[in-house]
Amino acid sequence: DKKIIIAIDGHSSTGKSTVAKQLAKALQYIYVDTGAMYRAVTLYAMRKGFIGADHFEEDKLEEVLPEINIRFEVNPKTGIAEVLLNGENVEHEIRTLDVSKHVSKIAAVSQVRKKLVEQQHQMGVEKGIVMDGRDIGTVVFPKAELKLFMTATAKDRAERRFLELKVRDENITYEDVLKNVVNRDHIDSTRKDSPLRQAGDAIKIDNSNLTLQEQFEQILQLAKTAI
Ligand code: C5P
Numbered sequence: 533d534k535k536i537i538i539a540i541d542g543h544s545s546t547g548k549s550t551v552a553k554q555l556a557k558a559l560q561y562i563y564v565d566t567g568a569m570y571r572a573v574t575l576y577a578m579r580k581g582f583i584g585a586d587h588f589e590e591d592k593l594e595e596v597l598p599e600i601n602i603r604f605e606v607n608p609k610t611g612i613a614e615v616l617l618n619g620e621n622v623e624h625e626i627r628t629l630d631v632s633k634h635v636s637k638i639a640a641v642s643q644v645r646k647k648l649v650e651q652q653h654q655m656g657v658e659k660g661i662v663m664d665g666r667d668i669g670t671v672v673f674p675k676a677e678l679k680l681f682m683t684a685t686a687k688d689r690a691e692r693r694f695l696e697l698k699v700r701d702e703n704i705t706y707e708d709v710l711k712n713v714v715n716r717d718h719i720d721s722t723r724k725d726s727p728l729r730q731a732g733d734a735i736k737i738d739n740s741n742l743t744l745q746e747q748f749e750q751i752l753q754l755a756k757t758a759i
Contacts, residue, residue, distance in 0.1 A: 535561075535660035536759055537675075539668035541728065542682030544716045545689040547739060547747070548664040551682075553612065554748050555755060556662040564655055566665035566672070567635075568615040569602050569648045571626035574638040576600050576617055583634050594643050602651070629697060629704060632712050636719035639666075645725055666720050669731035678758040679734035680751065688740045689713050 538555065540548045549565050556563035573593075577583045582593045604613040605621065614623035625631070638644055645667075652672050655661060663672065669679035690710035697704050720728040730736060735754060739747050 533759055535658070536677035536755075537656050537659050537673050538662040538755060538758075539673050539676035539679045539731075539734075540662065540664040540682065541666055541669050541680070541730070541734065542737075543684070543686075543689065543728070544713045544720070545693040546682040546684050547692070547744070548682050550744065551747055551751055552662045552664040555751060557611075558752055559660075559662070559755060559759075562655070562661045563613065564604070564652065564661060564663040565613070565615070566648065566652055566663060566668065568604075568623075568626060569651070570639045570644070571631050571635050572602050572615050572617040572622055573600060573644055573648070574631050574635040575622055575626050577638055578631070578634060583637065588634075588637055590641055593638070593641065597643055597647055600647075602648070629701070629708060629712060632716065636716045636723075640719060640723040640725065642725045649726075666728040667726040669734050670729055671726045674731070678755055679731050680754070681730040681734040681736045683736065683738050684740040686710065686714055686717075 538561070540552050542548050549567070552565070553563050555561070574583070577593050580592070580596070582589045601618050603616045605616050606612070607614050614621055615626065616622070649672055652663065656663065656673055665672070669676055669681070687710070690706065690713045693713065694704065694706045694709040697709060717728070737747065737751065
């Protein structure tokens with residue numbers, strides 16, 4: 533079998549990573565969550581106080597970018613890659629609503645994108661990879677053999693994300709989550725560098741009315757055809 537690159541892009545909280553993980557497992561491919569990389573840089577900037585509710589010192593972040601090391605490490609218990617920020621496993625910390633509130637501003641910085649895209653590109657040289665994000669089919673791997681663009685109504689997406697987040701933080705409200713999902717989509721789609729766009733040759737998947745199983749079967753079929 534030939535190995536291919538599968539690029540999965542789309543709006544926030546559309547379940548890209550869920551299906552990407554299922555697909556990688558079924559095909560024995562590597563899964564890369566590029567959102568985790570932008571989230572890890574965001575966490576770094578938050579800890580340094582470069583970004584907060586009403587400020588963002590972009591120049592300070594750019595200055596320290598060379599000091600930020602992002603890597604993945606497979607958790608032997610789950611087989612899933614977790615993100616390391618300068619050697620520290622931050623897989624849980626990067627999933628909070630706080631990080632979600634700042635990440636799109638960080639991801640709009642060209643120097644941040646340049647650094648991470650270079651690294652993502654390296655990870656795909658041997659193919660056999662499923663990568664999810666916002667610019668994978670348009671910028672990172674414009675020649676990917678299979679490109680998917682996932683979407684669903686904002687209401688459906690916020691409901692799913694709310695149920696996930698509420699387990700860990702009981703103070704979270706549905707309205708906060710909905711606002712964040714809509715806000716991130718807006719910033720991600722309107723930024724100058726690598727805006728979120730459906731690639732011309734991407735297949736659109738609207739999963740508002742699909743079960744996880746139905747969606748997985750559809751996508752696995754597409755992958756098998758592409759391989
Ligand atoms: O995929 P996830 O929702 O974790 O991504 C978090 C944020 O990271 C996105 O809202 C977007 O601002 C940014 N991102 C990006 N390009 C990617 C992946 C994520 O700009 N390839």
